[in-house]
Amino acid sequence: MSSRLVVLFVPFVVIAAFWLMARYEARQRHDPTHKGYFERNGMLLGIMFIFLVSLWTLFLVALPYLYMVVESFHPTLRPLERGGPNDVLTLAQYESFFVAHTGEGMNKVHIGAFIFSILASIAVTALNFAICYPLAFYMAQSGTPQKVRLLMLALIVPYWVNEILRAFSLRLLLATKGLINNVMVAAGFIDTPIDFLGNNVGLYVGLSYAYLLVMIFPLYNAIESLDKNQIEAARDLGAPWWRIHKDVVIPYAKPGIASGCTMVFMLSAGSLAAPQFLGGPRTLWFTSVIYNFFFQNFNWARGSAYAFILLAACIALVMLMLRLFKISLGETIK
Amino acid sequence: MKSAWVMRGMIGFYIFLFFAYLFGPLIVMSITAFNTPNYPQAYPFESFTLNWFVKLWNDRAMMEGLRNSIIIGLGVVAVSVPAGLAAAIIMSQIYHRARGLFYLVTISPLLTPGVIIGISTVIFWKDVLSITDVTKAVFYKGIILAILGQSSFVSAYCLLIFMARLTRFDRAQEEAALDLGASYPQVFWHILLPFLKPAVVSAIVIGFLSSFENYNTTTFAILADKTLVTVLAGQVRQGTTPALSALAVIIISISLVGAITYEVIKRREQARADLAQRRAKIAERAEVEASALPATSSA
Numbered sequence: 183m184s185s186r187l188v189v190l191f192v193p194f195v196v197i198a199a200f201w202l203m204a205r206y207e208a209r210q211r212h213d214p215t216h217k218g219y220f221e222r223n224g225m226l227l228g229i230m231f232i233f234l235v236s237l238w239t240l241f242l243v244a245l246p247y248l249y250m251v252v253e254s255f256h257p258t259l260r261p262l263e264r265g266g267p268n269d270v271l272t273l274a275q276y277e278s279f280f281v282a283h284t285g286e287g288m289n290k291v292h293i294g295a296f297i298f299s300i301l302a303s304i305a306v307t308a309l310n311f312a313i314c315y316p317l318a319f320y321m322a323q324s325g326t327p328q329k330v331r332l333l334m335l336a337l338i339v340p341y342w343v344n345e346i347l348r349a350f351s352l353r354l355l356l357a358t359k360g361l362i363n364n365v366m367v368a369a370g371f372i373d374t375p376i377d378f379l380g381n382n383v384g385l386y387v388g389l390s391y392a393y394l395l396v397m398i399f400p401l402y403n404a405i406e407s408l409d410k411n412q413i414e415a416a417r418d419l420g421a422p423w424w425r426i427h428k429d430v431v432i433p434y435a436k437p438g439i440a441s442g443c444t445m446v447f448m449l450s451a452g453s454l455a456a457p458q459f460l461g462g463p464r465t466l467w468f469t470s471v472i473y474n475f476f477f478q479n480f481n482w483a484r485g486s487a488y489a490f491i492l493l494a495a496c497i498a499l500v501m502l503m504l505r506l507f508k509i510s511l512g513e514t515i516k
Numbered sequence: 517m518k519s520a521w522v523m524r525g526m527i528g529f530y531i532f533l534f535f536a537y538l539f540g541p542l543i544v545m546s547i548t549a550f551n552t553p554n555y556p557q558a559y560p561f562e563s564f565t566l567n568w569f570v571k572l573w574n575d576r577a578m579m580e581g582l583r584n585s586i587i588i589g590l591g592v593v594a595v596s597v598p599a600g601l602a603a604a605i606i607m608s609q610i611y612h613r614a615r616g617l618f619y620l621v622t623i624s625p626l627l628t629p630g631v632i633i634g635i636s637t638v639i640f641w642k643d644v645l646s647i648t649d650v651t652k653a654v655f656y657k658g659i660i661l662a663i664l665g666q667s668s669f670v671s672a673y674c675l676l677i678f679m680a681r682l683t684r685f686d687r688a689q690e691e692a693a694l695d696l697g698a699s700y701p702q703v704f705w706h707i708l709l710p711f712l713k714p715a716v717v718s719a720i721v722i723g724f725l726s727s728f729e730n731y732n733t734t735t736f737a738i739l740a741d742k743t744l745v746t747v748l749a750g751q752v753r754q755g756t757t758p759a760l761s762a763l764a765v766i767i768i769s770i771s772l773v774g775a776i777t778y779e780v781i782k783r784r785e786q787a788r789a790d791l792a793q794r795r796a797k798i799a800e801r802a803e804v805e806a807s808a809l810p811a812t813s814s815a
Contacts, residue, residue, distance in 0.1 A: 204614075219609065222700050223605075226701065227700075238622075238668070242625075246668075247624075253639050317530070317531065331779075335775050335778070340539060342725065342770075342771035345731050351764065355540070355541055355544055359555060361557070391538075455749065459749075459752050459753070469732075485635060489635050489636075496629070
């Protein structure tokens with residue numbers, strides 16, 4: 183139990199350190215016009231703000247995350263054994279991700295699921311960028327304000343329908359008894375229905391469909407602020423259309439592109455609905471592995487370890503891409 | 517000239533394809549809600565029926581899920597909107613060296629997969645609430661955990677909405693009020709909050725909708741309870757029934773009505789603003805002419 187408790191003090195130590203630093207600096211360069219926090223906000227509001235913000239950042243974000251990470255370094259135990267002599271720190275959960283449970287060779291199933299999820303998410307991100315970029319460019323640079331507002335509304339309305347029903351609607355199209363197969367068989371194009379869900383077409387379409395909006399808005403926002411004269415100038419100087427995009431629009435919209443791609447990638451890698459309802463029977467998505475540890479094996483420690491592996495890998499990959507394209511994280515989240 | 521025409525045609529065709537992709541599946545699903553076969557099919561269309569809506573209405577699990585979803589949505593809004601607002605204000609006042617870390621912590625739920633938020637919420641709160649039997653019996657419930665889990669990222673949405681609005685706040689207003697003797701709390705209640713009202717409204721709407729639609733976090737945090745979305749997920753997993761399409765038809769209709777109302781209101785506002793401007797111009801011109809008239813007569 184002790185390691186679990188110790189970690190809970192980490193955020194408070196960090197806060198105390200910053201507070202002491204702030205005190206020290208305030209004393210160093212004394213500024214008589216400076217007003218203290220409670221002086222500025224009043225006692226009641228000041229306390230209310232601090233209460234709300236610490237409830238959120240500490241008890242809903244920082245502490246649960248830290249606690250989950252600590253849990254992942256513990257062995258799989260029955261509830262009664264928690265806090266007992268067997269409850270020690272261990273790397274066993276992480277080892278089990280790499281080593282097969284027979285003790286020999288690699289854990290091919292889980293590593294395979296992990297790599298497949300990451301690669302498929304990258305593919306979906308690229309696909310969505312290709313689909314959304316032209317529309318975002320059109321809305322940002324050539325549409326009239328009224329038309330753009332209508333297009334926006336048309337984009338948002340389908341997203342009021344939840345993820346599950348959207349996956350369901352794609353299943354009605356792509357299933358072996360679905361509309362596309364029915365029409366193609368009736369028209370005589372094919373004799374036997376094509377198994378779109380079995381060969382993962384459904385999964386890719388579902389993921390791309392689910393996160394179109396997440397890609398298009400950052401792109402639109404970034405391209406919208408580009409001065410039209412820059413494009414005009416490039417055109418007057420004789421640049422072909424693809425060079426205008428490559429050398430003018432895309433470099434300018436880089437933060438928006440990075441933000442859209444990051445969001446789509448993170449959401450697809452962490453998605454649960456599309457793989458569950460549109461993936462083929464042999465397809466194993468990494469979040470489904472985590473889901474099964476929680477709901478079928480009740481192995482929370484191992485589920486936590488896998489969740490942490492997913493989070494760490496996603497963050498590492500996003501950081502790598504941002505470094506590669508020379509964008510800071512602050513620019514991305516706006 | 518001809519190439520421009522071709523270009524425009526291609527753009528039009530592309531936009532058509534894009535929206536066909538966006539709306540196609542929803543339209544097909546809506547058709548299946550009115551078709552008789554047990555398996556939701558749009559083609560061939562056998563005969564028209566409203567039975568699936570009746571079936572939906574009689575689905576007790578779905579109705580219970582709907583009720584829970586609304587309760588959770590209201591709870592999430594009640595936690596997240598104040599928390600996002602408080603964080604947005606603290607963001608501008610916090611010790612400058614801590615600001616980066618504070619921003620990272622508040623935004624991190626948006627970058628964390630929802631699955632992980634759900635898991636960490638359950639693991640943490642289970643142990644915290646298990647300290648006494650009473651707290652466990654009273655608070656360790658799916659609805660409460662779902663509110664806690666969802667609030668962590670909905671608050672972040674709210675924070676972004678408030679920060680965007682606050683950047684347009686004119687500090688001169690605050691200074692004027694302070695010079696006239698208002699206290700800081702008075703400035704907050706009478707100047708800042710009214711200024712933020714549109715942001716509060718959109719934070720409430722977006723917060724409620726994203727709570728209502730959430731699946732990844734909720735499926736873990738909800739424990740033995742159910743929300744509309746988790747009931748739906750269970751039904752899709754078991755098989756498919758046109759009753760689900762019927763539900764989709766209802767949701768799409770509500771969205772469409774909402775969207776059209778929004779558009780109408782926006783257009784009316786625009787028209788009213790235009791009219792007011794035109795009237796002001798006419799009045800101004802009349803005034804200028806009136807004041808110029810005696811001047812010319814005296815000269």
